[in-house]
Each structure stands twice: as structure tokens, then as C-alpha cells.
Amino acid sequence: MSAADLQTAGSALADPVVQTHRLTKRFGAQTVVDGIDLSVPRGSVFGFLGPNGSGKTTTIRILLGLAAATSGEVHVLGQAIPRHLPNVLPRVGALVEGPGFYPFLSGRANLRRLDAADRFVSPSTRRSRVETALERVGLSHAAGKKVGAYSLGMKQRLGIANALLTHRDLIVLDEPTNGLDPQGTREVRHLVRSLTAEGTTVFVSSHLLAEVEQICSHVAVLRAGRLVAQGTLDEVRGAGQKLLQVLTPDVELAHQVLAGVGLIAEGQLHDHHDYHDGSPRISVPLPADFPPDRIATALVSAGVRINGFSVEQAGLEDLFVALTGEGFDVVQ
Amino acid sequence: MSSDQMSSPARTSPVRPASGWVFMASELSVLFRRRRTWALLLALAAIPILIAIAVRLTSGPPSGRGPAFLDQITQNGQFVSVTALTVAIPLFLPLTVGVVAGDTIAGEASSGTLRYLLVAPVGRARLLVVKYAAAAIFCLSGTLAVAVTGTLIGAALFPVGPVTLLSGDTIGVGESLLRTFLICAYVTVSLLGLCAVGLFISTLTDVPVGAMAATVVVAVISQVLGQLPQLEWIHPWLLSQYWFGFADLLREPIEWSSFGSNALLQAGYVVVFGALAYGRFTSRDILA
Numbered sequence: 078m079s080a081a082d083l084q085t086a087g088s089a090l091a092d093p094v095v096q097t098h099r100l101t102k103r104f105g106a107q108t109v110v111d112g113i114d115l116s117v118p119r120g121s122v123f124g125f126l127g128p129n130g131s132g133k134t135t136t137i138r139i140l141l142g143l144a145a146a147t148s149g150e151v152h153v154l155g156q157a158i159p160r161h162l163p164n165v166l167p168r169v170g171a172l173v174e175g176p177g178f179y180p181f182l183s184g185r186a187n188l189r190r191l192d193a194a195d196r197f198v199s200p201s202t203r204r205s206r207v208e209t210a211l212e213r214v215g216l217s218h219a220a221g222k223k224v225g226a227y228s229l230g231m232k233q234r235l236g237i238a239n240a241l242l243t244h245r246d247l248i249v250l251d252e253p254t255n256g257l258d259p260q261g262t263r264e265v266r267h268l269v270r271s272l273t274a275e276g277t278t279v280f281v282s283s284h285l286l287a288e289v290e291q292i293c294s295h296v297a298v299l300r301a302g303r304l305v306a307q308g309t310l311d312e313v314r315g316a317g318q319k320l321l322q323v324l325t326p327d328v329e330l331a332h333q334v335l336a337g338v339g340l341i342a343e344g345q346l347h348d349h350h351d352y353h354d355g356s357p358r359i360s361v362p363l364p365a366d367f368p369p370d371r372i373a374t375a376l377v378s379a380g381v382r383i384n385g386f387s388v389e390q391a392g393l394e395d396l397f398v399a400l401t402g403e404g405f406d407v408v409q
Numbered sequence: 410m411s412s413d414q415m416s417s418p419a420r421t422s423p424v425r426p427a428s429g430w431v432f433m434a435s436e437l438s439v440l441f442r443r444r445r446t447w448a449l450l451l452a453l454a455a456i457p458i459l460i461a462i463a464v465r466l467t468s469g470p471p472s473g474r475g476p477a478f479l480d481q482i483t484q485n486g487q488f489v490s491v492t493a494l495t496v497a498i499p500l501f502l503p504l505t506v507g508v509v510a511g512d513t514i515a516g517e518a519s520s521g522t523l524r525y526l527l528v529a530p531v532g533r534a535r536l537l538v539v540k541y542a543a544a545a546i547f548c549l550s551g552t553l554a555v556a557v558t559g560t561l562i563g564a565a566l567f568p569v570g571p572v573t574l575l576s577g578d579t580i581g582v583g584e585s586l587l588r589t590f591l592i593c594a595y596v597t598v599s600l601l602g603l604c605a606v607g608l609f610i611s612t613l614t615d616v617p618v619g620a621m622a623a624t625v626v627v628a629v630i631s632q633v634l635g636q637l638p639q640l641e642w643i644h645p646w647l648l649s650q651y652w653f654g655f656a657d658l659l660r661e662p663i664e665w666s667s668f669g670s671n672a673l674l675q676a677g678y679v680v681v682f683g684a685l686a687y688g689r690f691t692s693r694d695i696l697a
Contacts (some may be wrong), residue, residue: 138694142530143528166530176521186442
């Protein structure tokens with residue numbers, strides 16, 4: 078092997094597991110995915126976020142070759158999609174838009190069926206691999222029951238088990254915690270960690286931000302088919318504003334002080350306070366370069382009584398709302 | 410990283426893919442583990458049983474009415490299976506084949522298993538071939554369900570002996586069983602075109618019931634068109650044109666020409682609708 082070959086092999090490993098370039102999908106006149114450039118680093122737990130109807134599942138379908146892109150390029154595991162799908166898919170496990178199984182077959186028989194569909198795994202290890210996967214999602218006791226009699230959460234577990242039938246380089250989980258009880262949700266978190274430890278890259282789409290915050294190393298946020306943020310969790314969260322919170326009975330006075338230092342625009346004095354455990358609370362976005370101690374000094378010297386004073390990093394949820402808009406309106 | 414590096418090269422160029430027979434066997438096991446499949450086969454098997462019992466209970470002089478071969482049953486039980494096939498061909502067999510062929514792709518789509526099969530991965534062309542093969546095997550099973558049940562119940566309720574053919578010659582019991590089997594092959598071949606039509610319709614929709622109904626409608630329309638003398642020019646191209654041509658297998662020597670024409674016509678349907686199904690299915694977004 079020449080030095081050049083070694084270098085290629087090395088850079089192939091460093092290449093993103095999923096990479097898209099100006100990926101676009103239109104259904105008729107409607108653009109569902111609008112020129113997105115995804116980059117999922119190898120070994121990451123990648124959170125793919127966005128409100129309902131923002132194009133998450135459509136993007137996943139394109140990555141898996143179920144739907145064709147209208148334009149743009151897609152590479153999964155370093156190979157072009159859809160041309161090299163037959164080489165790529167055996168290395169990818171997926172749970173796409175909910176579990177899908179034959180209701181008249183048992184959970185075990187369903188997994189064996191899907192495993193038999195994969196020509197690149199050994200039939201001789203099928204039984205043991207199916208049992209291992211069932212055990213990993215805690216379904217061993219119900220493996221002989223017909224899937225028609227499963228609860229939503231059990232089907233969801235079975236769907237995850239299907240993605241785990243053999244070693245995968247990439248596992249795509251679309252809303253993995255749908256229908257799961259709190260224990261199930263915790264188990265999924267553990268599972269994702271153990272997968273990462275095995276060297277698998279995990280691509281999780283979700284709208285449960287607390288979940289994502291706990292397990293993901295990287296995130297991308299989709300809004301109306303466009304990528305509005307992408308990076309490591311800290312990078313993306315860092316882009317969000319800090320929030321200053323003051324607990325005080327002297328709301329009027331505090332407002333005047335904050336307006337005095339330029340944190341509140343005149344005329345918006347009353348938009349910034351609510352009640353927290355019965356005592357008034359003022360919340361103001363804080364610019365990154367604004368020293369908090371200056372505010373504290375100003376408040377104290379003006380005679381404002383302070384019960385609490387804090388500067389918080391905006392959570393992923395605040396950021397998500399800031400990026401994707403508030404309310405229930407699904408962007409068309 | 411280390412486990413990644415160790416496992417990746419082994420999987421980058423998938424080694425020695427297994428033969429397609431594993432998945433074919435799995436497809437058949439799913440088909441025949443379904444209660445619905447057995448209900449269809451039982452319904453087909455009920456036809457000769459009903460005919461045999463009805464004839465046995467109302468023994469009288471031959472009336473000359475009713476389906477072909479009905480009058481011969483009292484003399485020879487071996488005619489039960491042929492009579493039952495004649496009864497089943499216009500509606501019951503197309504109905505069951507429509508259910509199975511219409512369900513092939515649409516059924517997987519509606520249960521959500523289609524996307525998992527494709528991601529497993531099963532290539533789309535391979536899935537079509539396996540689905541078609543399984544539906545074709547169901548055609549044979551359905552035909553055999555009628556013929557075997559007919560032969561058994563015929564032997565149980567009526568005398569069995571040498572059979573007089575349409576050409577006037579007489580053949581022994583063994584030879585007549587062979588002819589029955591040939592008729593089964595003929596009827597199975599007759600259904601292959603419909604099977605391909607069903608497969609194509611099934612790629613058009615995610616609603617299996619719609620695909621099933623549409624497939625049955627195609628079979629019915631084909632027969633209605635075949636009844637209209639004004640449309641004689643279209644008759645040679647109709648799916649159902651040779652469905653009743655199996656009587657030629659009951660001559661001595663066997664008249665193979667209708668078997669050949671039928672096979673050719675059905676092969677044409679399989680090629681055309683197979684190609685349409687391929688074109689549609691391989692270019693379609695799977696959104697179900």
C-alpha cells in the first residue's frame with residue numbers, strides 16, 4: 078500500500094458519515110427540503126431537530142434511498158446516494174417514521190423476516206443475533222407474542238431492535254422515544270451511548286429537546302425545509318443568547334434601572350416580567366459582551382431589593398423556539 | 410475508533426451476498442403463515458366439495474344444463490375436479506389471485522414493512538421478482554386446492570374408473586390423473602398474466618384493498634369484453650381469451666396449440682406489466 082493510499086484511507090475515516098450538498102426535495106410546487114448542507118461527523122450522536130412538517134423525515138427518507146432528491150448531492154458513509162445504496166444500506170440500521178411490522182407474526186418472526194431480507198448477514202447467526210437484539214431492547218419475554226398484540230411502546234422497541242440486528246456503522250433513529258414510557262426513554266439513552274461506544278454513529282431525529290440535550294454531541298435544526306443551525310451542541314447553544322433573571326419586589330424601579338443601562342427599550346417596560354413562586358421575576362436577554370456585575374451594581378445603588386440574580390445560558394428549548402418560531406403554526 | 414476501524418473494512422465491500430433463496434423462502438413463509446391465505450385456499454377447496462355433495466344428493470337423469478362436465482360426475486368421480494375448475498376459473502380463482510397479487514407491494518406499504526424491507530436492504534427489482542414468484546406459487550396452490558380436493562371427494566362419493574375423453578378415446582385412472590395435473594398447469598399459466606397485472610396495480614397505491622379490487626375488476630372486464638362479438642378484433646389480446654381452452658387437454662392426442670397460445674399470451678402480459686411495475690416501483694418515492 079502506497080503512502081497516497083494510506084492517506085486516502087485515513088481521510089475516508091475522517092470524512093463525515095452523512096454529507097449533503099444543497100439537498101432539495103420538492104413535491105409538486107411545495108419545497109419540503111430546501112438546499113440543506115448536512116454534515117454528520119463519524120462517531121457523533123447527531124440530533125436532527127425541527128418542528129412537525131419541517132422536512133426531517135423526508136430528509137431521512139432521501140438518505141436511506143426511499144425517496145429521490147429533486148436536486149443536490151448526498152453521500153452516506155462516503156458513497157454517493159442513491160447510486161451506491163446496495164453497498165451502503167447493509168451498514169446502516171434504521172427506524173423510519175415509526176415501526177412497521179406484520180401484525181400476524183410474532184416479534185421474533187418479524188425480526189427474522191427482516192434479517193432474511195438482508196443478503197449480507199450470515200443466516201447461521203440469525204437466531205442468536207435476533208435474540209441479542211430483542212434482549213437489548215428488553216423484549217425477550219414478549220418475543221413470541223404476535224406484534225398485533227403489542228403496545229405502541231413495544232412496537233417501537235421492536236423497531237429499534239431491527240436497527241440493531243447486526244453491527245452497523247450508522248444507525249438512523251427517527252423519533253425513537255415515541256410512545257415509550259419514561260423507563261423506555263431512559264433505556265434508549267443508554268442504548269445510544271452503548272452504540273456510540275461500539276463506534277456506531279447515531280443520527281437521531283426528535284422534537285423532544287430535553288432528550289436531545291442529554292444524548293447528542295451534535296445538532297442540526299431544520300425549519301420549513303431549511304437548516305437554521307448546525308454544529309456541536311455547545312456551538313449551537315452558544316449562539317443562543319444569555320438570559321438575565323432578577324427576582325425583586327421592586328419591579329418598577331428595577332425596570333427603570335435596566336432601561337437606564339440600555340437593556341430594555343423604553344415603552345417595553347412591562348413585557349419582561351412574570352411571577353416565579355409568587356414573587357415577581359424580570360427576564361431580559363443579555364448581550365454576550367455585557368458584564369453582569371455592572372447591572373448588579375446599578376440595581377443595588379438604585380436601592381432595588383434583590384431576592385435573586387442569575388445569568389443563564391438559554392436552553393435548547395428556548396433556542397429551538399427562537400430558531401423555529403413559537404406557536405402551533407406549521408410553516409407551509 | 411478501533412472497533413470502527415476493525416469492522417469497517419469487512420463491511421465496506423459486502424462479502425459474498427447470500428443467494429436470493431433465503432428471502433424467497435421467507436416470503437413464502439410469510440404468505441402461508443397468514444390466515445387469510447388459508448381462508449382463500451379453503452374457500453377454493455369448498456367449491457368441489459359443494460359440487461360433489463350437490464350432485465350426490467340430487468341423483469337423477471342428466472339434465473344437460475349447468476357447467477361443463479357436470480353430467481359426467483355421477484359416472485366418474487374424476488370429473489369433479491375438472492367441473493370445479495370450470496366453475497372456479499371465471500370468478501373464484503381471479504378473486505383469490507387478485508387478493509394475493511394486489512397485496513404484494515401495497516400490503517407491505519400499508520403495514521409499513523415496505524420501507525424496512527428496502528432499507529434491509531432488498532433491492533427494488535429483487536423485491537418485485539420475489540413478490541411475483543410468491544404470487545405465482547399461490548396461483549398454483551389455489552388451482553391445486555381445487556383439483557386435489559375435487560379428486561379426493563370425487564373418489565369418495567362416486568365410482569372411479571377409465572375416463573372417456575372428448576375425442577371418444579378411453580384412458581385409465583393414472584393417465585387421467587396426469588391429465589388433471591396438466592389442466593392445473595394450464596389454469597395456473599392462465600392466471601400468471603393477471604398476477605402481473607395485480608403486481609403492477611399494487612405498485613400504484615398504498616391501499617391494498619384498492620389494488621385487490623382493481624385486479625379483480627380487470628379480470629371481470631376482460632371476460633365481459635370477450636363476450637361482445639362487436640369487439641372480436643380485441644379478443645386475441647384479452648387476458649381471459651384462453652382461460653377455458655384446457656378442454657383441448659382432454660383429447661387424444663393432446664391438442665397443445667391452445668396451451669401454447671395461452672402461454673405466449675400470458676408471457677406477453679407478464680413482460681408488459683412486469684416492465685410497467687419495474688418502471689413504476691424503481692422510480693417511485695416510498696412515502697408510506
